[in-house]
Amino acid sequence: MPVHKVRSGTGEVIVLLALDSLAVTVAIAATHAPWPVFLIPVAFAAAGLYRQRLHYSVLDDLPRLVVAIAVTAAAVHWLTPLPGPGLAALGTLLGAVLLARTTGYSVLHAHRRSSPGRATIVLGGGDLAVRVAEALREDRSCGLTPVGFVGPRTLARPDLPVLAPEEQLERAVTRYQPLHLIVAYPAVPEGELVARLRRCRRLGVTVHVIPRLHELAVGSDGADLVGGIPLTRLRPEPVQLRRWWLKRFVDVVGAVTALVLLAPVLLLCALAVKIESGRHAVLFRQERVTRDGEPFTILKFRSLTPGDEGESRRRWNIDADARVGPVGRLLRHSSLDELPQLVNVLTGSMSLVGPRPERPYFANAFGHVYGGYPDRHRVPAGITGWAQIHGLRGDTSIEDRVRFDNYYIEHWSIGLDLKIMLRTLGSMMHRPRG
Template sequence: MRPARLANQMGDYLIDMQTLEQALDFAPPQARTKQAPPSYSRAWVVVLVAADLTMFLLSSLLATEIGFKYWYYGRSLERMLIGDAVFIVLWLGMFQRLGLYQRSCALSVKDELYYTITALALGVLPQLTLFTIVPVISTSRLVLLLALAFSIVAVGGTRAALHGLRTANMLRRRRRVAVVGRRDRAVRAAARLGLGANAESLIIEVADVDRSVGHAHMTKDVDIERLRWFQEARRWRCDTLIMTEIVPSSIMPHLLEAAARDHILFAFAPPRLERHAYSLSLQTDGQQVLIVPSQLQACTPRARLMKRLLDVAVASVGILLTAPVLAAAALAVRIESGGPVIFRQERVGLRGQVFDILKFRSMRVDAERDTGAVWARSEDDRRTRVGAFLRRTSIDELPQLFNVLRGEMSLVGPRPERPVFVESFCRTLPRYDERHLVRPGITGWAQVHMRRLLDPSDAVEKLSYDLYYVEQWSLFLDVSVLLQTTVEVLFHRAG
């Protein structure tokens, strides 16, 4: 079966299985190629166990040495060492119990540390119980706490370092994703995966999953690996297998077992279910599996109330603290160029409503009379000297604190754009309108991660930051952005 190159920008591969029986029927036994499952995962488990064991041993011995030398001199050292051995055995058992030797590379360092600390803390409880029941192996609680503290630092640090090394190694490897389903759905799903340059997708066309699996009459004795499309995914050494069609539940346990043996991530990509401004969760009702959409956290009434209270409180204090700066800036603008001090411009806000944003005027009066709406430039000859200073120090944005008090803006959120640009972006950038699910902000997640938007081509990158903010909002994130903005304004722009 020879793959043909797809004639699209992705340069992926297409396997065309022409008949229904050929697509999902079982290959004859002699056609099956035996492949040993990769040993990398087992080797990695050995590395983890060895690293944990070493760090446990060093931490326990160090705690015992300190305890024996400074607090418990004269106590039986052999008895304390027996306690150390119990520490190590119970902690290794707790790590195994919590699955720390079965977790995938997709686990973040934060989660790795969380599970490590949890396992270490929980491991103390059975140790205290055992020492109470069997006094002969008991040791000091102080030594136990010291061993726990040393283990958190040593084991946690080692696991974080190993996780970083493994992640870097995985990123250097070329990722291969097999997408299985009807040709139109599989091609569309592959195009939407967002695979980087270090990845490729293998598209395997099948016509009808239910019918071919149905006549095969799956039982627990059937070898799922003999499915032709699964063979192709294995032959191409794919690490991810995505189905655009629903697989009959009767074969799912066998399919998952086979995928796990080959360390293949198995997932579904429903054809009509696309990422949008809501979160999804799976629930079961009897035998039925339900995909339940729910509001994003930022869009809930409770979140809006909390965010509004923060906005009003901080904006009110901000106006009081910056009153002298506001007065000085207004006076400087009026003296230099005359005309209005405050510049008003239409921007698109919450749910697409248009409002007038307030700024100190930094350009000549009627600067866009001849050009119309144009993008601001880093070296803009329309700016006045005072205006250039106000822009560089972000003082020109301070009047937007009044927009916040009026409920038109928030302290943190996607920066509002002009209606003419929003209309253009909504036509060309998918999901652009989702920025308007929250109030626009004086500063935002995009502003602390990239420079000012000076060109339409920057809008794609900026949108990714804005959507991340909308989807991941929390009060902590708002406070973090405010602090980063303050540092940026005081120590970078002002300099």
Template sequence: MIRQSQRFLTQLYALVDFVCIQLVFLFSWWLKFDSGLIPFDGPLPFKHYVLWSFIYGALAIAISYFINFYTPKRRKQFSFEILKIVQVHLFSLLLLLSILFIFKEVDVSRSYLLLFLVNNILVISFYRYIVKLSLKRFREKGYNKQFVLILGAGTLGRQFYNNLKMHPELGYEVVGFLDDYQEKHEVAYQNYKPIIGKIDDLEEILNRLIVDEVIIALPLDAHRKFGSIINVCEKIGVKTLIIPDFYDFLPSRPYFDNFADMPLINVRDIPLDEFRNRLLKRVFDIAFSLTAILLTLPVMVAIIIAIKLTSPGPVIFKQERVGLNRRRFMMYKFRSMKILPEGTLDTGWTIENDPRRTKVGTFIRQTSLDELPQFFNVLFGHMSVVGPRPERPYFVEQFKEEIPKYMVKHHIRPGITGLAQSNGLRGNTSIEERIKHDIFYIENWTFLFDIKIIWRTIVNGFINKNAY
């Protein structure tokens, strides 16, 4: 059931956004022209800026409505909101600059407009985060509920019910189940919400109970009922969502494509398949790796000297790894092991107290300093700063037969760190768990996700207890 309060909340969001923009205008004016912190040529008329601030606010609200920014987002992550906020204010500023150009307004400070833009993004992102956090806590206490009716009390419906119960912060409450083959749950599921009727009772139940969304969790052989179910829901004004009975084969965020005028489900939608995303990630990789090389250059020189003084052999250890699109490349590390006899194949894992390690090697492996040369791999395009860790061809051939979906990790460039590593899955840890994290990362990549992983890697430290 569509709540009347949603329109009020939308209008309230728009009003608060507009007020925030005007407050940011006042703060930015003070910071630029009154605080004395930023030098400027001379005072500019305040009333002149007030007019353009109101126009900017109106543009931002209009664009927010246009891109559906004020629609309910309880199922969306906060990174989605940040992206929308950046889009809204960038477009608003571009439109404002266009208007200023048309009206030949040359007295408006461009540096002030940039300050105004940055402050708007920061302030509105902060207040939206506080609102989202408050709503989550509010919903966890049982307020602001959305009511859900599940069609199908079989395995699919029960699993959805269990998953929903694990996320009380979303604020969803199941009112019951409808099922044609059961009148009540089996003994093992007696604590579930009850089965309150059959599928044919849907219209009567929707008219009698408060239901916001109907979840169709029926098996594939019941697809003939879907049309009548959707018609009933749309007649009443209730949203309908379908859980496909083959969802185990789908990514976490299924993508619908269109081919020959037919809708198709893309089984493995990858955000980095889009050119703009690949370009953004590549530019960031180059900038980050160059910065990292410059900052760690003294450390790398010290490691080179230490390796040369303590053991014979080359400083850099090159090892063949499997990367993007299953192409092989040579990955660089500082050598931490003794040189293997000529003709010896390296197909074993390192173990605790491994006799092959050098004294310097033990330290640089445990502190991850041996991986610093991989920033050169990033510059050469073999790797990315963030991505699934690459593995040796010998183990790739072994794992692809033993671990489901293992080869999916090769759809993107491998990384120096990744989601699995930032969560402690490094060294001698579960390959299956690492692959689950890698696939989640591949299917849910965003630029902010990369920043989060890098930050988590830094915060958690570089000491690897599982590195031998």
């Protein structure tokens, strides 16, 4: 399935960024504070002050504003020889930003109330779905306009129809092209619902979920309130995030650096494999599956020579195979046989971090047995991953690997990638001898 960009909210972010920059410029000019203008908006972005929201509130943002300005002031004072801004300058800056934000929020809410709003589908099968739809229609400042339900026919209202039954969610999204989807306790098994919502996100739809047990404040932190009902906004797919390009940047820099630093190790491994395997090629090539189910040829140092091509494609594990010699066992145990995959990373078919790639035969079989297995292919395959640093390598539970891999995808960040790489290096250096 092709991945579409998330299609809402950019204009509001630009308005807030422009107002913040203007307020900071005016405050700095009035107080002669030694601050580069761009630092404050950068700090605000790091504090989440430009995140997408259904409701804007200066009072809700005040703690983040104060912390962002204080941290920026401390950083400027520490990094430059100039005297830091005094309390009067800090107060002026905070006042200017609060004034700008108050004005900006008023303008944005007024614009939302006067505009048609972003088309929204409500997925659900009970009174809660009706309540949230009615609340959105009454509060136009949220900027969402319900166009219909996806659920049982009993939900129909005179001017808000049922567009499709719950099992046809993706078809309704494709046909009516909403910008937002609200999930209100649909009568769909959880595993099936998760897969459908992931596919909707790939279509560019922003998904909001009403948390289970929200009456007990479960999952309400950071949620938008609509008619007293919390809506938790799901993150877009990782490949839809603006910072996704950083992953490719880290991959290229990391792979080039590793190939240069590990060149002597690669040569020694190649020499040892050549001596043990004789006339056979040093590198083992095999078809695997990466992002979106695309096949590619993976590279590894050879640890044995399969009897035929069919054995290579369909045999699950060779750890106990008597044909694996001492060099092959050492390479497999230390994971040094995976080092040629740095070339796969450079070509873009793999990443340094991601779900481990599987052969097409097993990927197809597992996709029919384990729920969520195809969702592992939302990102490029990796040399190491969240599942591997938790001991799920070799002949281990596929169900557990699916759970860990999809956790990684849902929580992806550059920081998480770096953590996985560091833990992988640590496990390689401290791995017990077999």
